[in-house]
Amino acid sequence: MSLHLAVALDGAGWHPAAWRAEGARPDRLFTAGYWADLVIEAERGLLDWVTFEDSLSLQSSRYDGPDDRLDQVRGKLDAVLLAAAVAPLTSKIGLIPTTSVTHTEPFHVAIGIASLDYASKGRAGWRPRVSGRPDEAAHFGRREFPPFDPGNEEFVDALFREASDAVEVVRRLWDSWEDDAEIRDATTGRFIDRDRLHYIDFQGEFFSVKGPSITPRPPQGQPLITALGHATAPYEFAAKNADVLYVTPTDRDDARRIVEEVRELNPDLKVFADLVVFLGDHKARLDDLDGAPLESDAHIFEGTPAELADLLQDWGFPGYRLRPGVLPHDLTAITRGLVPELQSRGAFRTAYETPDLRGRLGLGRPASRYARVS
Amino acid sequence: MNNTTVWSDPRSGSQIDFDSFKHLAQTAERGKFDFFFLAEGLRLREMKGRIHDLDVVGRPESLTVLSALSAVTTHLGLAATVNSTFNEPYEVARRLASLDHLSGGRAAWNVVTSWDAFTGENFRRGGYLAEADRYTRAREFLQTARELWDSWASDALPRSEGRFVRPGGIGFFEHTGQHFDIRGRFDVPRPPQGNPVIIQAGDSEEGREFAASSADVIFSRHSKLEEGRTFYRDVKRRLEKYGRTADDLKILPAVTYVLGDTQEEAEERAAEIRRAQVGPQTAILFLEAIWGRDLSGYDPDGPLPDIEPDLETDVSKGRAQFRRDRAETAAKWRALAEEKNLSIRELVIETAAPQTFVGTARSVAEEIDLFVQTDAADGFIFVPHLTPGGLDDLVDKVVPLLQEKGVFRADYTGPTLRHHLGLKELP
Numbered sequence: 001m002s003l004h005l006a007v008a009l010d011g012a013g014w015h016p017a018a019w020r021a022e023g024a025r026p027d028r029l030f031t032a033g034y035w036a037d038l039v040i041e042a043e044r045g046l047l048d049w050v051t052f053e054d055s056l057s058l059q060s061s062r063y064d065g066p067d068d069r070l071d072q073v074r075g076k077l078d079a080v081l082l083a084a085a086v087a088p089l090t091s092k093i094g095l096i097p098t099t100s101v102t103h104t105e106p107f108h109v110a111i112g113i114a115s116l117d118y119a120s121k122g123r124a125g126w127r128p129r130v131s132g133r134p135d136e137a138a139h140f141g142r143r144e145f146p147p148f149d150p151g152n153e154e155f156v157d158a159l160f161r162e163a164s165d166a167v168e169v170v171r172r173l174w175d176s177w178e179d180d181a182e183i184r185d186a187t188t189g190r191f192i193d194r195d196r197l198h199y200i201d202f203q204g205e206f207f208s209v210k211g212p213s214i215t216p217r218p219p220q221g222q223p224l225i226t227a228l229g230h231a232t233a234p235y236e237f238a239a240k241n242a243d244v245l246y247v248t249p250t251d252r253d254d255a256r257r258i259v260e261e262v263r264e265l266n267p268d269l270k271v272f273a274d275l276v277v278f279l280g281d282h283k284a285r286l287d288d289l290d291g292a293p294l295e296s297d298a299h300i301f302e303g304t305p306a307e308l309a310d311l312l313q314d315w316g317f318p319g320y321r322l323r324p325g326v327l328p329h330d331l332t333a334i335t336r337g338l339v340p341e342l343q344s345r346g347a348f349r350t351a352y353e354t355p356d357l358r359g360r361l362g363l364g365r366p367a368s369r370y371a372r373v374s
Numbered sequence: 375m376n377n378t379t380v381w382s383d384p385r386s387g388s389q390i391d392f393d394s395f396k397h398l399a400q401t402a403e404r405g406k407f408d409f410f411f412l413a414e415g416l417r418l419r420e421m422k423g424r425i426h427d428l429d430v431v432g433r434p435e436s437l438t439v440l441s442a443l444s445a446v447t448t449h450l451g452l453a454a455t456v457n458s459t460f461n462e463p464y465e466v467a468r469r470l471a472s473l474d475h476l477s478g479g480r481a482a483w484n485v486v487t488s489w490d491a492f493t494g495e496n497f498r499r500g501g502y503l504a505e506a507d508r509y510t511r512a513r514e515f516l517q518t519a520r521e522l523w524d525s526w527a528s529d530a531l532p533r534s535e536g537r538f539v540r541p542g543g544i545g546f547f548e549h550t551g552q553h554f555d556i557r558g559r560f561d562v563p564r565p566p567q568g569n570p571v572i573i574q575a576g577d578s579e580e581g582r583e584f585a586a587s588s589a590d591v592i593f594s595r596h597s598k599l600e601e602g603r604t605f606y607r608d609v610k611r612r613l614e615k616y617g618r619t620a621d622d623l624k625i626l627p628a629v630t631y632v633l634g635d636t637q638e639e640a641e642e643r644a645a646e647i648r649r650a651q652v653g654p655q656t657a658i659l660f661l662e663a664i665w666g667r668d669l670s671g672y673d674p675d676g677p678l679p680d681i682e683p684d685l686e687t688d689v690s691k692g693r694a695q696f697r698r699d700r701a702e703t704a705a706k707w708r709a710l711a712e713e714k715n716l717s718i719r720e721l722v723i724e725t726a727a728p729q730t731f732v733g734t735a736r737s738v739a740e741e742i743d744l745f746v747q748t749d750a751a752d753g754f755i756f757v758p759h760l761t762p763g764g765l766d767d768l769v770d771k772v773v774p775l776l777q778e779k780g781v782f783r784a785d786y787t788g789p790t791l792r793h794h795l796g797l798k799e800l801p
Contacts, residue, residue: 075544080441081469088396139556140556191381191427
């Protein structure tokens with residue numbers, strides 16, 4: 001069976017001291033060239049897609065608010081724009097930016113991802129996420145959030161209900177132009193057939209959106225939606241709204257348990273496992289530099305490409321999203337070490353087969369929900 | 375790309391495919407243009423309660439497509455129109471700062487405001503803004519964005535000897551005002567240009583003051599020589615009280631052009647384009663928007679209706695339209711039609727599809743130069759009527775003449791848009 005492999009790009013890598021590692025390029029972090037080099041390398045390795053992390057606040061070593069550390073990467077670029085800036089320089093790899101849906105406008109997000117799908121000719125995806133921290137809410141000043149507490153079920157549920165509504169709006173907006181809405185009919189002088197444009201008339205608990213979109217239906221119809229989850233609320237969110245869910249098992253048994261839970265919610269949802277990967281023995285030195293061993297929501301792998309290939313085959317997921325500990329080192333080790341290893345086992349593609357991202361997962365191009373059946 | 379775009383021409387390509395934008399932007403860069411500008415429309419226009427279907431419609435999100443264009447250009451400025459009503463400063467500031475980083479200092483922001491509930495129906499914020507508040511919001515929005523960009527020192531990130539950030543390099547921001555009450559820390563390093571270039575298009579008294587106080591560029595609609603000069607003088611004289619000089623604000627009227635091998639050929643082409651822009655159905659719709667009535671029974675090639683406009687009814691939505699403007703426009707149109715004996719379509723062609731430069735490459739180059747030499751403009755924003763080839767002959771035929779004259783750059787001399795425009799560098 002051929003695996004799907006995605007890579008999660010974030011700053012200098014997922015280790016907070018990655019910017020101090022050998023070969024790191026902290027001086028180039030905020031340039032387009034830095035990201036282009038990484039994504040071109042990922043495409044060279046025939047990876048399914050890259051994701052771009054994002055949030056609406058400065059990075060922090062704490063999960064509940066800002067810190068004052070000066071020895072870690074701070075500052076980042078908007079993920080949708082980052083993905084767009086590498087789109088014309090690549091031709092096959094999927095591009096999946098993250099956006100918060102808590103403080104943003106679903107309308108803007110919908111046309112942004114649709115535009116990325118146009119710029120990449122059908123390779124766009126999206127990872128919606130929620131922002132629960134009070135300091136992020138204060139950047140917008142429209143609501144006050146309580147101190148961050150993942151155990152505050154009522155608050156967390158409301159965040160995910162709002163996120164569900166945002167995804168529903170985005171999906172409806174993508175469908176709001178039927179594929180053949182542009183007619184350019186010289187006789188009647190009409191550029192579009194307005195009967196093939198649709199108001200989405202969404203009315204929910206948190207907002208209402210009228211539609212239709214200002215952007216015609218994107219090349220893939222519905223760009224791929226992926227979500228990250230560690231608990232039941234995000235699993236339910238993904239089961240309802242996403243095509244792919246990234247989960248974070250600690251070992252093989254945990255993986256089984258999670259997959260069973262998700263399968264009960266939605267048997268069609270594709271479940272990938274996230275792993276932080278260090279291909280080599282460089283993690284210990286970085287832990288020393290950072291003053292503490294790396295902590296992560298995902299399992300941390302250290303070892304050789306062959307050992308990683310063993311783990312991927314053993315855990316049995318259809319795909320993985322690998323988070324390189326250090327860039328570009330661990331990305332290059334994936335594309336030039338892990339990929340050939342998997343190929344030699346007949347477990348990874350040797351060429352890209354489909355031009356669009358949905359097709360890579362065996363998902364067809366859906367008809368617009370508003371299209372009349374003829 | 376807007377409602378004057380001619381889509382019926384066989385050379386008219388896709389309005390949405392990235393390759394169309396790429397062709398236009400690369401042509402502009404080949405012509406050493408300062409920047410590539412994208413407008414905005416956040417709700418499809420409606421006529422008589424239905425989506426308007428006669429004009430080109432369907433556009434990408436500006437910042438996303440400009441970011442993609444930054445990868446296929448090297449010097450061209452990239453200007454996005456972004457609404458200050460249906461956005462929040464933190465997000466707009468981070469997206470513009472991101473574009474400025476990704477393009478190496480080529481980002482510009484055309485700050486526009488809307489207040490209509492019609493567009494607001496697409497947004498969680500809704501259309502709550504009172505008309506009178508639109509400039510106070512725009513002003514405060516821009517000021518807040520500047521506070522966010524300025525909250526990072528330009529040398530905030532040493533990235534050496536174990537220090538990614540220097541102490542005090544990333545400041546706290548706190549803004550409390552009529553429209554925004556926000557605080558925290560911004561998450562994008564200071565943009566390469568310090569602040570992206572600010573463009574403003576307002577024409578009212580308030581709009582002109584706003585531009586004089588805060589903008590780097592005015593996108594003006596005064597494309598006739600005399601009115602251009604009057605506008606130019608008026609805006610430039612406002613700069614002094616803000617401690618600014620005439621060089622700090624560039625005035626760029628939106629203009630169109632049509633070329634021919636002879637003057638007659640150019641004029642014939644121009645007339646053809648106007649007829650394509652204003653088809654029979656479009657002519658009736660234009661009139662209905664002013665008259666506030668269903669005029670579908672009238673012959674576009676016949677005279678104006680003898681009934682009076684209904685000023686209580688507004689049949690057009692999604693475009694700024696004032697009751698008093700409609701009364702004035704109707705009276706003006708009636709007088710003009712009578713004076714020149716114009717049919718409905720001829721009248722709309724005459725008033726709604728103005729063309730600026732029509733002639734041979736040489737005469738157009740001379741006219742362009744005259745505008746600049748006699749203080750009617752500092753430059754222009756060309757609005758092509760064809761996608762994607764609408765700038766081709768301008769760049770191939772007119773630009774070389776301007777370069778020959780020595781009134782336009784032969785090549786870019788710096789990396790940033792601020793540099794192209796001759797604006798002061800920010801620390």
